[in-house]
Amino acid sequence: MDVVILKDDAEVAAEAATIIRQLLRQKPDAVLGLASGNTPLATYRRLIQDCKQGLISFRDVTTFNLDEYIGLSAEDPQSYRHFMQRELFHHIDIDPGSTFLPECGVGEDPLAIGPAYEALIRSRGGIDLQILGIGQNGHIGFNEPASSLRSRTRVKTLTRDTVEANRKYFDDPLKQPRTAITMGIGSIMEARQVLLLATGASKAEAVRQAIEGPVAAMCPASMLQMHETVTVLLDREAASRLELHDYFEWVAEQKRLLLDSRADA
Numbered sequence: 001m002d003v004v005i006l007k008d009d010a011e012v013a014a015e016a017a018t019i020i021r022q023l024l025r026q027k028p029d030a031v032l033g034l035a036s037g038n039t040p041l042a043t044y045r046r047l048i049q050d051c052k053q054g055l056i057s058f059r060d061v062t063t064f065n066l067d068e069y070i071g072l073s074a075e076d077p078q079s080y081r082h083f084m085q086r087e088l089f090h091h092i093d094i095d096p097g098s099t100f101l102p103e104c105g106v107g108e109d110p111l112a113i114g115p116a117y118e119a120l121i122r123s124r125g126g127i128d129l130q131i132l133g134i135g136q137n138g139h140i141g142f143n144e145p146a147s148s149l150r151s152r153t154r155v156k157t158l159t160r161d162t163v164e165a166n167r168k169y170f171d172d173p174l175k176q177p178r179t180a181i182t183m184g185i186g187s188i189m190e191a192r193q194v195l196l197l198a199t200g201a202s203k204a205e206a207v208r209q210a211i212e213g214p215v216a217a218m219c220p221a222s223m224l225q226m227h228e229t230v231t232v233l234l235d236r237e238a239a240s241r242l243e244l245h246d247y248f249e250w251v252a253e254q255k256r257l258l259l260d261s262r263a264d265a
């Protein structure tokens with residue numbers, strides 16, 4: 001794991017946007033795995049800026065989001081489809097027909113959505129880079145603790161804690177869904193590159209478990225220890241409980257020195 005400790009949310013977003021820009025330069029028709037939630041918002045704002053300034057284009061990009069609630073229509077402001085349109089898709093030059101979420105329309109069988117979503121991802125060549133946030137309980141996507149570490153895209157029931165954490169987004173608690181369709185941990189592990197973002201003290205314990213704890217279903221993000229190409233971007237608060245904190249900073253310094261010496265050569 002490449003663990004990078006940055007000052008704050010703005011630095012995390014700048015670094016994440018740089019990594020995405022580099023990918024799109026190498027592969028303009030990349031397939032991006034996207035996340036909703038508060039954490040990636042600053043990154044999306046940077047990407048919007050970059051796109052408006054002509055530094056990147058999403059014209060040939062395809063996106064697959066991690067998850068979507070069951071029971072909310074695309075027009076519902078609390079749906080992740082609506083969130084993505086509002087926070088990213090409407091402001092960049094992406095083809096709306098190339099943006100996908102595991103949505104379950106009225107009359108559709110929720111159990112059929114997962115396998116169809118995975119087939120669609122495969123048909124587009126798989127995910128090049130998956131952006132992830134992390135829940136306070138260590139979840140990635142809506143893979144709650146005790147999810148199978150090899151799980152596939154499927155229906156999941158949210159924990160009471162997750163429902164509570166997201167309550168602030170719902171005016172009417174009775175309309176807040178308790179179930180969602182989420183990419184599985186096994187599905188996420190197939191992305192060629194993973195970018196995990198975490199900011200704020202409330203994530204510090206989950207980050208510690210994910211990076212330094214055992215690989216365990218009780219912390220779904222810990223499975224990323226088994227992935228070959230993961231970059232974890234943390235602000236100081238999210239990194240504050242890491243035992244290897246100083247080591248990660250030392251590694252970053254050594255990398256900088258190495259890059260500088262190559263630039264000088």
Ligand code: PGA
Pocket residue numbers: 036037038039040133134135136139140141
């Ligand atoms: P957040 O959610 O980015 O809103 O903190 C992350 C998550 O629960 O996966």
